[in-house]
Amino acid sequence: MFKKKWVRVFFPAFIVVLWFIGAGFGGPTFGKLEEVSSNDQASFLPANAESTEAGELQEAFTDSTAIPAVIVVESESEIPPPELAQYQELATRLADVPGLEPAAEGQPAVVGPIPSEDGFAIQYIASVADDAELGEVIIELREVLEAELPADAEGYVTGPAGFTADLVSAFGGIDGILLAVALAAVFVILLAVYRALILPFLVLFTSVFALATSILLVYAFALWGWIELSGQSQGILSILVIGAATDYALLLVARYREALTEFSSKWDAMRVAYRASVEPIVASGATVILALLCLLFSDLNSNRSLGPIAAIGIVFSLLAALSLLPALLLIFGRSAFWPLRPKAGTHPAGVHGSNVTGLEGLRGTWKRIGHLVSRFSRPVWVVSLLVLAAGSLGLLQLQASGVPQSSVILSPSNAVDGQDALARHFDAGAGSPVIVIAPAGREDGVLEVLESSEGVAEATLVADQAGAVIVRDGNVLMRATLDYQADSAEAEELVRQLRTDLDAVSPDALVGGVTAVALDTNVTAQADLTKIIPIVLVVILVILMLLLRSVVAPLLLIGSVVLSYATALGVSALVFNNILGFDGADASVPLFGFVFLVALGVDYNIFLMTRVREESLRIGTRPGILRGLGVTGGVITSAGIVLAATFAALGIIPILFLAQIAFIVAFGVLLDTVIVRSLLVPALAYDLGPKIWWPSKLAKHDGAASSSSDPKHRADPELSEVDSTSA
Incomplete structure (x- = not known):
């Protein structure tokens, strides 16, 4: 199809032009998002709250x-x-x-x-x-x-x-400042990793164009009323698209650069790189998309809307990484890696034979880690497991039952200062009273409950100017001013108690107002956590089983990322409480942290294990594990650092929820990259050997390696000999 020269010139240019058109329309839409955005907490609650x-x-x-x-x-x-x-x-x-x-x-x-x-x-x-x-x-x-x-x-x-x-x-200026910080971080990291001047721009163009085009669809959905767009979902969308698109781009770039050392033709190199990359990239993207769409099961509208918003961003990240980036790489060819252009014929010789270790041709850090895994696989995964388990103990200090509204904004706020002044001189709940709607005829009993409740400073029945009680649709309205600030935990507990007490007097009485909205939001968010986590785990497990043709390996990967999530959340709780001095955490923080960390953490394990399976089919499982670890170590670590840096950029927005998500995801991704994917998973897989592929045929035949040539059964001196010759 691409043998004719004019096709090879026209096709990449055509793809790039299409993306330029999409970005041209999507870019200006950034400024219109505020028109369809809402930060009203009440609008996020379900209708039956x-x-x-x-x-x-x-x-x-x-x-x-x-x-x-x-x-x-x-x-x-x-x-x-x-x-x-x-x-x-x-x-x-x-x-x-x-x-x-x-x-x-x-x-x-x-x-x-x-x-x-x-x-x-x-x-x-x-x-x-x-x-x-x-x-x-x-x-x-x-x-x-x-x-x-x-x-x-x-x-x-x-x-x-x-x-x-x-x-x-x-949230003002979120588009400009947030994107500038995130893109600058990505550019510096790419420049340091690849030491190429053109390549970072190609990857950034891919990420930015993916974001710009995804904004078009998000804006349309919000305009039509299909989703509730908020400032926090807008910020998460920007960061998620930049981070995910860059991750997918790095995987393709790594395979393309590797292929350029083997083929003189950039088209042949791209063909090989694309075939090797498309399955793990699509599987990784599908994992994140489906995990995000599981948020549609949420009862909280803010959670439910973020699912499709973020999923749209990942879809465009995938499309850009698999169409725009290959086109750009084909246009620039080896020049994309200038000044360190890969030369054809410098690819290391293939690993063959019955005595391979998987470490042949590797050098530096990843070779040393490979030796560590091969020689001490069980101690490595046991120690890694214990370290993660110790960090997860911090979960006991997690306070994720909601925070006062005055703690949500981290920057100086006139409203927060005013709330403090109000509490110093007036009833703390003045200005945000509890609202009670009760059937007409029951107002005396309801009013008696309100006036006798400890913590209620004043309760009044709404009447007209003549003093007559106002009745609407058979209901009356009462306002109760509390002794507590409307956004405090004490006020929420009082609302909870009032609902219980009023049920005995008037089962149809309803308690609303600012405090009730905050209470219902926290309760709904906590219920979402227990409902959505199992759904996400099942969806990801099924994808991994289909991808790896195995049951054991997916269970191993799921367990590792769940433990990594628990550790990230535990350490974050310690930092929030003892270092940063936060009053607690938003009730939605554990759920968002779980969805992002588990989905994105599985991404890196997919990148690793698909390459391990590819190598295992050639040289056997245990050599394949070491080989896969060695050849993917650099690119996956780079991808993890990029994603951590982009999520950390969320911390510049002075909103407690985003600051906490930024820390949890950034720390969790680094934890997953450094310990889980580099040590725990390879060591545990190496210890299990071919069993990780059960029940596929690879578990019995173990690729090209026989049981007698399996390095698990060979003495360490042989590994040392390979060490000395390759050094």
């Missing part, structure tokens, strides 16, 4: 869909009553900010001033219109406070609107 149902019923009690903002003024000295008139004027100035609207008919856009009992603070309640630019409104409110307040007073805008604005601000 109690807080969701309460929120829907609450809408009947107001014509407004405005988002409440709590404005707090804290003074260094006590505010005398005569000065309250000045703060009434401040309410008028605040109400002049465009984008505010009354929360209910007959109410002003800004309610207040409400003085604190200690006389050191003033509170206002404002309502930001649903169709207003939230960030701009909050900025203007803060500017008014800064301009109007005396020197000894400080103003804050907090509450749901303030926190949302600060959260969106924390």
Whole structure:
């Protein structure tokens, strides 16, 4: 097909042009993602969550869909009553900010001033219109406070609107800064590994074009309402595509470079490299894609949406690595590796014969590791297992039941400071009350439960201006102000207790509000963890069995990556609690960490074991293990470092969830690359020998090697002799 010269020139150019067109349309779409993105926690809950149902019923009690903002003024000295008139004027100035609207008919856009009992603070309640630019409104409110307040007073805008604005601000510039940091890290690593000036650009072009084209589909899905796009899923998509596309590219580049030392024709070299690479790359990509799609079983909309979003990115990573990169490599040929161009005829002679060890022709670190594995296979895998098991003990300190909203943003936040000021001078739950919807006629019993509950500062029944109880669709609405901050663990526990107590008085009563949303989110996320992990493991196990034509080897690989995940999570828990001083972890962190680490960790084992199986068919299992370890060691380690560096880039976004995911995945990938894939898996496989291929024929016939020539049964002096000659 590709023998004619014009075809060989036209076909690669045609592929590159197609990707340029896709990237040309997708690139500008980056700036439009915010238009279809939401960071509202309530929108991520399932429709059957109690807080969701309460929120829907609450809408009947107001014509407004405005988002409440709590404005707090804290003074260094006590505010005398005569000065309250000045703060009434401040309410008028605040109400002049465009984008505010009354929360209910007959109410002003800004309610207040409400003085604190200690006389050191003033509170206002404002309502930001649903169709207003939230960030701009909050900025203007803060500017008014800064301009109007005396020197000894400080103003804050907090509450749901303030926190949302600060959260969106924390994600600001995510596309530019995050991509710049990730791409710079990848470029430096590729430059150090290959010492080639052109190749890093070809790999980066592959990754960037994969991301740019995937954005088109993600944007369309979000625009049509098929998925819920958030700032955190947007950041994860960028990092995942760059890391995965680079990993797949490195595997193909390694086989292509190896083939160029054997063939003078770049087309022949690509044909051999492509055939050798396509199966492990496709299998690795399919593993990650299916693992991510398992998130569709999640009840949490944020988890369920991330599955297809990330899977789309991996699909385009695969397509780019298997089409755009080969085309670029064919266009540049050996020049891609300049100044260290591979020369034809320098490929080491093939390993043949009945006395091969698998280490022939290898040198340096991977040869030494091969010797270590062959001579001390059992001690190596036992020690590796014990090290990983010791690290996993940190799981006992993992606090992944959710964190206060004030701890989510790691950068300075006016909303967080305002929440602290609010708690110092008012009931801690002021501004974010618990909402209770109950059937009309049951309000007295429900109100009695609320007022008698320890931790409830005040409970009121919503009435009209004439004092008559408002009834909508047969329900009444009550608000309960708590003694605890709305985002605290104490508040969540109180909501849990209120639901239990109210069931005895009115089984149809529903508890909602900010605290209830946080509680339902954490409970749903923890339920997702126990449901999705077994599904992911079964899916990956089936893929590995089909790929390796074995049962034992896939079980070995699955066990190793699960242990690696447990160790990464355990060590991360110790770091989060004792070094970084985090208040805990988001309830979704263990699930995302599992999906990314297990799927990506299996990737490297697929790269290793497919090459081991290829070599085992030629020279036998144990020599094949050493050979596969030696020839893939460099490229897999490089891929692991690249992926760890790209995920670490997520840490620049000052959001607790992303910072924790960045550390867990980066550390876990390095752990998997250095210990699991380099020592544990090869040593355990070497110790088991041909049994790892059971029940395939390779388990009985062991490729080209007979049992008598198996290096497991040969004395170490022979290995030493090979050592000395190849050195």
